[in-house]
Amino acid sequence: MQPLVSLDGLTVAFNGIKVLDGISLSVGRGEAVGLVGESGSGKSVTWLAALGLLPKTAAVSGSVKLEGTEILGASPSTMDRVRGGRVAMIFQDPASALNPVLTIRRQVGESLALHRGLSGAAIHAEARRLLDLVGIPDAERRLSAYPHEFSGGQNQRIMIAMALAGNPDLLIADEPTTALDATIQAQILELIRRVRRETGMAIVLISHDLGVVAENCDRVAVMYAGSVVEEAPSVELFDDPLHPYAHGLIGSLPPIDGPRRRLTAIAGTVPDPKAMPRGCAFAPRCVHAAALCGTKPPRLRAVGENRRVACVIDRRARATDIIGQAAE
Amino acid sequence: MARYFVIRIGRAMITIALVVTFAFVVLRLSGDPALIIMGPEAPPEVIAAFRKAWGLDDPIWMQYFDYFGAIAKGELGRSMRDGRPAITLVLERIPATLTLTIPALLLKLAIGIPGGIFAALHRNSLIDRAVMIGAVAGFTVPSFVLGLVLVLIFAVQLGWLPSGGQETWRHAILPIVTLGIGGAAVLARFTRSAMLEVLGQPYIRTASAKGVSWRAVVLSHALPNAAIPTVTIVGFMVGTLIAGAVVVESVFSWPGVGRLLVVAVANRDLAVVQCILLLVAATMVTSNLVVDFLYGFLDPRLRNREAAGAH
Numbered sequence A: 001m002q003p004l005v006s007l008d009g010l011t012v013a014f015n016g017i018k019v020l021d022g023i024s025l026s027v028g029r030g031e032a033v034g035l036v037g038e039s040g041s042g043k044s045v046t047w048l049a050a051l052g053l054l055p056k057t058a059a060v061s062g063s064v065k066l067e068g069t070e071i072l073g074a075s076p077s078t079m080d081r082v083r084g085g086r087v088a089m090i091f092q093d094p095a096s097a098l099n100p101v102l103t104i105r106r107q108v109g110e111s112l113a114l115h116r117g118l119s120g121a122a123i124h125a126e127a128r129r130l131l132d133l134v135g136i137p138d139a140e141r142r143l144s145a146y147p148h149e150f151s152g153g154q155n156q157r158i159m160i161a162m163a164l165a166g167n168p169d170l171l172i173a174d175e176p177t178t179a180l181d182a183t184i185q186a187q188i189l190e191l192i193r194r195v196r197r198e199t200g201m202a203i204v205l206i207s208h209d210l211g212v213v214a215e216n217c218d219r220v221a222v223m224y225a226g227s228v229v230e231e232a233p234s235v236e237l238f239d240d241p242l243h244p245y246a247h248g249l250i251g252s253l254p255p256i257d258g259p260r261r262r263l264t265a266i267a268g269t270v271p272d273p274k275a276m277p278r279g280c281a282f283a284p285r286c287v288h289a290a291a292l293c294g295t296k297p298p299r300l301r302a303v304g305e306n307r308r309v310a311c312v313i314d315r316r317a318r319a320t321d322i323i324g325q326a327a328e
Numbered sequence B: 001m002a003r004y005f006v007i008r009i010g011r012a013m014i015t016i017a018l019v020v021t022f023a024f025v026v027l028r029l030s031g032d033p034a035l036i037i038m039g040p041e042a043p044p045e046v047i048a049a050f051r052k053a054w055g056l057d058d059p060i061w062m063q064y065f066d067y068f069g070a071i072a073k074g075e076l077g078r079s080m081r082d083g084r085p086a087i088t089l090v091l092e093r094i095p096a097t098l099t100l101t102i103p104a105l106l107l108k109l110a111i112g113i114p115g116g117i118f119a120a121l122h123r124n125s126l127i128d129r130a131v132m133i134g135a136v137a138g139f140t141v142p143s144f145v146l147g148l149v150l151v152l153i154f155a156v157q158l159g160w161l162p163s164g165g166q167e168t169w170r171h172a173i174l175p176i177v178t179l180g181i182g183g184a185a186v187l188a189r190f191t192r193s194a195m196l197e198v199l200g201q202p203y204i205r206t207a208s209a210k211g212v213s214w215r216a217v218v219l220s221h222a223l224p225n226a227a228i229p230t231v232t233i234v235g236f237m238v239g240t241l242i243a244g245a246v247v248v249e250s251v252f253s254w255p256g257v258g259r260l261l262v263v264a265v266a267n268r269d270l271a272v273v274q275c276i277l278l279l280v281a282a283t284m285v286t287s288n289l290v291v292d293f294l295y296g297f298l299d300p301r302l303r304n305r306e307a308a309g310a311h
Helices: A043-050 A076-082 A104-116 A120-133 A152-165 A182-199 A210-216 A234-239 A244-251 A319-327 B002-029 B033-038 B044-053 B060-072 B086-121 B126-140 B143-157 B170-199 B202-209 B214-239 B246-251 B257-267 B270-298 B300-310
Strands: A005-014 A017-027 A032-036 A058-066 A087-090 A170-174 A202-207 A219-224 A227-233 A301-303 A307-309
Touching: A005 A043, A017 A032, A017 A043, A017 A227, A032 A043, A032 A210, A043 A058, A043 A170, A043 A202, A087 A152, A104 A120, A104 A152, A120 A152, A152 A182, A170 A182, A182 A202, A182 A210, A202 A210, A210 A234, A219 A234, A219 A244, A227 A234, A227 A244, A234 A244, B002 B060, B002 B270, B033 B044, B033 B257, B086 B126, B086 B170, B086 B214, B086 B246, B086 B257, B086 B270, B126 B170, B143 B170, B143 B246, B170 B214, B170 B246, B202 B214, B214 B270, B246 B257, B257 B270, B270 B300
Parallel strands: A032 A202, A032 A219, A087 A170, A170 A202
Antiparallel strands: A005 A017, A005 A058, A219 A227, A227 A307, A301 A307
């Protein structure tokens, strides 16, 4: 079946420095995909680039298809219909992501007018319904309030209401709970799950929090230094990470049960995009690194039915794969 | 809210009183009106009579209290040169000054704000650089230099416009342009940086991400936010409407308040100088007051703080 959105070889460079290197990723209808990795690994840039939201100084290449139609480099008017109407996005810091001088009615209503063609009283009624839906109490009165009159969690609910206003097929949630405290975080994630159940929209959850992703996503892609290094169904990834980086990430989580163990950290730091290693970007930090890893970046390849990994030395890899890559 | 108003207005009155006091002291310490107006060769008994007539032989603190007492009664004194009420002299000149400063203000707004917005939207482009070079030149060149250069080009070389005087509307063009260019440059730089600041905010990206066209993002999301800092500088410009043309009026021999001020200071015509300063302080303070209230109108965050402070 055709995926809802598919990225192919998406590459982004700022002033000639590559920050995203050939991302290929697809999201099916109604699917929940997690995107994990540390700050600067390119998780947000991937989707900002896909939606044409990066500044003009960014050089973006590759392909972004929405139901098979190429949208990378599409006309501004096409993109304005895609953004908010087909693919909505919510951001990390809801307080600064909302316009401080416009009322909530105005900001939610804007999406309703743009994507649903509503006007006047219909906007008001629908905006009220959306605020109710995302759990803003006293919605009728609060419509005329401004963002600073709400808490961080409420502002994120309003962002979600705004995203829902366009009836999108896909919601990109970029670290939606990072700026919020733990209880509010749980409430917002619960809201996102409920909204997904009710609307059937797909979601991409960008997070550095593996727990959040594991709980909310069917499939997870792990990013490292501008590339996807592993992609797998959540359960399989957490049970048996194949890429040494994914393995390291999961090893650094404390187990909730069983005996206490020392948490392992990944030695070293992320490479500077200006001085990327010639071979595998993770090789300098990798405990399994071999001579082969320093020669050329490993390609993402299928392992089993629904997993992909970009590493030449994984336990499941058949000897022929390694030899085959080495021969190339 | 009412209390907020009262406090603000009270503070404004204090500011005006301080300005007037300062002017009073400085003018009396820096020269003797009797000697200047009567001339250094005047006989001593004439000088003494003049001093007595204007109360200049009283101790300075008594003069000060007399002066404030008179202001409280609405009397702003008389010109020592021709005995007419100072306020009449000043009011006579105001229309001439406003003839220059109001069109100049409009010119500043018409060039400065769109110029700044345009430069911000095309940041680092050739046009941006050109606008900014123009803006830097516009506000670093003093108005008397700019005025003289314009006279040289348009009056002396090309002969298109008169170099000074007030006879026809054509006489107003060069002074208006001189005043306008400098202000437009300041405003353009200010607007540009306010716009750049706003365009980098996360809510601008949010607006784009929900499918708002770039044009609408700029008009309905960026401009209302950028207006907040810009209003400050525009308010300041409004405050200088009455006395902001002192130099330009002198360059173009324009008989406005500015020239009256220059002449009155030179003659130590105390009542006239004080009357002008009072008026200038009052306009400045009023426009600041208006700006403060405009902030509340433009920025809902401030509106609430005011309301909260008033309870």
